[in-house]
Amino acid sequence: MISPRAVSIENVSHRYGKRQALDQVSLAIDPGEIFVFLGPNGGGKSTLFRLLSTLMSLQQGEISILGHGVRSHKQQVRQQLGVVFQMPSLDKKLTVLENIYQQAALYGVTGQTLHDRTELLLSKLELADRRHDIVEDLSGGLRRRVELAKGMLHSPKVLLLDEPSTGLDPAARQAMWRYLEFLRSDQGVTVVLTSHLLEEAEKADRIAILDQGKLVALDTPDALKESIGGDTITIRTRQPQGLIERLQTELNLAATEVSEFVRLETEDGPGTIRAIMQVASDQVDAITLAKPSLEDVFIHMTGRQFTEEVKP
Numbered sequence: 001m002i003s004p005r006a007v008s009i010e011n012v013s014h015r016y017g018k019r020q021a022l023d024q025v026s027l028a029i030d031p032g033e034i035f036v037f038l039g040p041n042g043g044g045k046s047t048l049f050r051l052l053s054t055l056m057s058l059q060q061g062e063i064s065i066l067g068h069g070v071r072s073h074k075q076q077v078r079q080q081l082g083v084v085f086q087m088p089s090l091d092k093k094l095t096v097l098e099n100i101y102q103q104a105a106l107y108g109v110t111g112q113t114l115h116d117r118t119e120l121l122l123s124k125l126e127l128a129d130r131r132h133d134i135v136e137d138l139s140g141g142l143r144r145r146v147e148l149a150k151g152m153l154h155s156p157k158v159l160l161l162d163e164p165s166t167g168l169d170p171a172a173r174q175a176m177w178r179y180l181e182f183l184r185s186d187q188g189v190t191v192v193l194t195s196h197l198l199e200e201a202e203k204a205d206r207i208a209i210l211d212q213g214k215l216v217a218l219d220t221p222d223a224l225k226e227s228i229g230g231d232t233i234t235i236r237t238r239q240p241q242g243l244i245e246r247l248q249t250e251l252n253l254a255a256t257e258v259s260e261f262v263r264l265e266t267e268d269g270p271g272t273i274r275a276i277m278q279v280a281s282d283q284v285d286a287i288t289l290a291k292p293s294l295e296d297v298f299i300h301m302t303g304r305q306f307t308e309e310v311k312p
């Protein structure tokens with residue numbers, strides 16, 4: 001028997017009134033992958049997250065988690081899923097352990113199983129000596145770890161995390177990623193997270209880029225960067241459109257304006273820079289050469305910078 005995909009999303013669309021938040025999104029995630037939904041604000045990540053976590057009903061399309069459809073088998077789906085929402089779900093007046101026990105009661109985890117899982121989670125998340133601390137006395141990073149412990153308590157096969165790095169300092173972020181990698185390698189957990197941080201997406205096995213509700217790219221970070229190939233040249237100039245026309249007519253180079261910079265992709269970065277400087281040095285204030293980044297992938301796919309506001 002072929003084992004089911006961890007997550008399967010088929011032709012999912014979602015509207016809030018007239019606003020199309022997701023538009024015909026289809027993709028599948030394999031068991032044991034660390035998968036990031038990357039996108040700028042408003043891209044549709046949270047909407048997809050709410051649909052995956054069964055918090056919101058599907059309007060159009062199908063989603064299944066380990067072979068269970070979210071429409072028809074909501075309970076089975078919820079048993080397979082651990083969910084860590086952006087909004088804190090902890091009771092701040094209770095201790096770490098009391099918060100974990102609340103979750104245990106919700107999922108019916110008791111006795112020796114509860115004891116063993118709690119100890120493993122506290123130790124792996126480096127919370128063992130914090131178990132009796134009141135949550136409101138903990139730092140943001142420690143609280144997020146308690147959220148993770150709650151989400152993993154019923155040993156879900158798929159862990160969903162909505163923007164888990166928000167508000168964490170770099171050390172706390174690294175600790176969280178160590179734990180996610182442990183979950184994947186030690187327990188085969190599929191980890192699916194949303195992020196608007198390009199550097200975070202670099203750590204994923206695969207990335208889906210969502211922009212204005214559409215899936216614009218889907219692959220490993222390296223393959224995405226290689227797909228646009230060669231080098232990226234960025235030019236600071238006072239006359240972007242004038243320079244773009246000149247590069248086209250004199251060098252047959254196709255450049256675009258992105259956030260007041262002129263940008264182009266080329267196979268031969270140093271050679272292209274020499275050619276540009278020979279014909280248009282008077283219009284160039286600064287010129288830089290770089291290997292493509294995920295930001296370049298986004299620009300390549302959408303014509304906009306990752307951080308640029310989308311006009312409604």
Ligand SMILES: Nc1ncnc2c1ncn2[C@@H]1O[C@H](COP(=O)(O)OP(=O)(O)OP(=O)(O)O)[C@@H](O)[C@H]1O
Nearest residue numbers: 016019021039040041042043044045046047048196
């Ligand atoms: N409850 C809602 N009612 C109306 N429009 C909504 C609602 N939630 C989201 N939207 C709109 O749907 C689109 C997708 O939003 P969504 O929150 O899914 O994006 P996102 O990628 O998660 O962005 P962010 O990082 O800002 O949360 C946006 O245009 C947003 O304004």
